[in-house]
Amino acid sequence: MSVTMQDHWYPVALASGLRRSARDTLLLGRAIRVALDDGGAPVVTAEGRALPVQVKFGHVWTTLGVPAGDVFDIPEADQPGRRLVEVGSVKVRCSPLRAVENFLDIAHFPFVHTDVLGSEPHTEVERYEVEIRDDVDEVWATKVKFFQPQAARSAQGGITTEYMYRVPGPTCSVLYKTCPPRPGEWDVITLFVQPLTETTCEVWPWMALFDDDSTMTEMIHFQQLIFLQDRSILENQLPALLPLDPGREIPTRADMLSIAYRRWLKRHGYTFGAQLVAA
Amino acid sequence: MSSNWTPVALSQDVLPGMAIPAHLQDQDLVVWRSATGRIAAWHDRCPHRGMRLSHGFVRGEFLSCIYHGWRYGEDGQCRKIPAHPELAPPAAIKVPRFAVCESAGVVWVAPEGETSEPVDLPGFRGFRSVAVNAAADQVARDVAGQGHLGGCDVVMLVQPLPGGDCGLHVLVADGCADAQLDALSHAIEALRRRLEQGVAA
Numbered sequence: 001m002s003v004t005m006q007d008h009w010y011p012v013a014l015a016s017g018l019r020r021s022a023r024d025t026l027l028l029g030r031a032i033r034v035a036l037d038d039g040g041a042p043v044v045t046a047e048g049r050a051l052p053v054q055v056k057f058g059h060v061w062t063t064l065g066v067p068a069g070d071v072f073d074i075p076e077a078d079q080p081g082r083r084l085v086e087v088g089s090v091k092v093r094c095s096p097l098r099a100v101e102n103f104l105d106i107a108h109f110p111f112v113h114t115d116v117l118g119s120e121p122h123t124e125v126e127r128y129e130v131e132i133r134d135d136v137d138e139v140w141a142t143k144v145k146f147f148q149p150q151a152a153r154s155a156q157g158g159i160t161t162e163y164m165y166r167v168p169g170p171t172c173s174v175l176y177k178t179c180p181p182r183p184g185e186w187d188v189i190t191l192f193v194q195p196l197t198e199t200t201c202e203v204w205p206w207m208a209l210f211d212d213d214s215t216m217t218e219m220i221h222f223q224q225l226i227f228l229q230d231r232s233i234l235e236n237q238l239p240a241l242l243p244l245d246p247g248r249e250i251p252t253r254a255d256m257l258s259i260a261y262r263r264w265l266k267r268h269g270y271t272f273g274a275q276l277v278a279a
Numbered sequence: 280m281s282s283n284w285t286p287v288a289l290s291q292d293v294l295p296g297m298a299i300p301a302h303l304q305d306q307d308l309v310v311w312r313s314a315t316g317r318i319a320a321w322h323d324r325c326p327h328r329g330m331r332l333s334h335g336f337v338r339g340e341f342l343s344c345i346y347h348g349w350r351y352g353e354d355g356q357c358r359k360i361p362a363h364p365e366l367a368p369p370a371a372i373k374v375p376r377f378a379v380c381e382s383a384g385v386v387w388v389a390p391e392g393e394t395s396e397p398v399d400l401p402g403f404r405g406f407r408s409v410a411v412n413a414a415a416d417q418v419a420r421d422v423a424g425q426g427h428l429g430g431c432d433v434v435m436l437v438q439p440l441p442g443g444d445c446g447l448h449v450l451v452a453d454g455c456a457d458a459q460l461d462a463l464s465h466a467i468e469a470l471r472r473r474l475e476q477g478v479a480a
Contacts, residue, residue, distance in 0.1 A: 105347075106362075107347045107361070107362040108346050108347050110348065110361070111343075111344075111345055111346060111347060111348045111361075112345070112346065120348075120361070123348060123361035123362060123364065124361075124362060124363065124364055125362040125363070232334070233330060233334075233345070233346050236330060236331040236334055237328060237329040237330055237331075238307070238323075238324050238329045238330075238331065239329065243329075248329075249326065249327060249328055249329055250326050250327055250369075250371065250372055251327070252327070252360055252362060252363060252366070253362075253363060253366075254347075254362035254363065
């Protein structure tokens, strides 16, 4: 039986942010309630029915269907010495799939995150490698390089940053990027997206960084600033749904990862938030 | 009056180097003016990733998308893709355009290929545009035949907007004194309030 979007795990709350009073929210268009039981463990229900729950990466995860396994792993995040940053959530009026695609995009850095993640005239995206890893059923991009004026809160001046991108689920992405204070290691930055409706989502960024100098507030603020810049794009794309069929939008070579992501979504029928017929 | 042309903005509200959103019926437009003063009205959508071009930026004679900096020339043709500076953009990457012209200080838009001229309004110039939270046909009925406002001779143009609102573009006769124009500003605000309350002007 094929796995549908219903069968995947989705973030629905920060575990540390749960209170006795329930959080009423949506998942794939359905009303759900996130609460704590008498023992202080998170409980998620849909119309009174208890849903599977896992707590991972500081978030409460649930699913409406039958998951094939646990929430995916990020082995690097377990390395000692990393600071785990719970950014919190940002609600965005866009398709959950558009939010992920934007996270996988490098070429917008000089124009959307000007003088932070990119700057003119350093706009070129060199060829990188993209593959769909069939053994784990994930989309990967490697050998992505980009010049950045201030790659992270901990970066001093401009550097060429190397990136790897990983899509372990239809609305989740993990980014590995050069770690300024620790050459040889990768900072881990994730975008966990809770699909509310086909055109609204709640985005939960989470990070596992080597950074001994910045305060937690500074790291959260840096990521918030970046994501709010992205939001001004995401809420102004037409159509709101992500087109999976060619014709409605014209990609270029820098978009190889976005092309692979769209193909992978279409192949699996992960179409909540997608537009299928070229308009 | 030629019905093919729609007033979408006042010329004075689109300065050189500016891009603004506008509407032609249900179609979203970007109206922008180049550094040398050329006006253009296009689909408000970059063909690359669907971003609204009205959020973009003008440099010289080009409009660029804010998302990835794709740069478009006056013919709507993509001229540069910053991610691939050496690449000549394919001819297929083109933003659909509308016919546009300026007269009486008003930016007029029509479907591409329109050959007629917009209505001639000699002696008047665009003074103020306001958005009115009322239906265009209702507002048009209310202001029909009204040639005076706040002590000035005026022409009022009503533009339907998506969502049932409308734009009211007020043109004033040449030669009004500053004090008259100040009074006209107040009168336009008062008129808008009346229109939104459904009371005939």
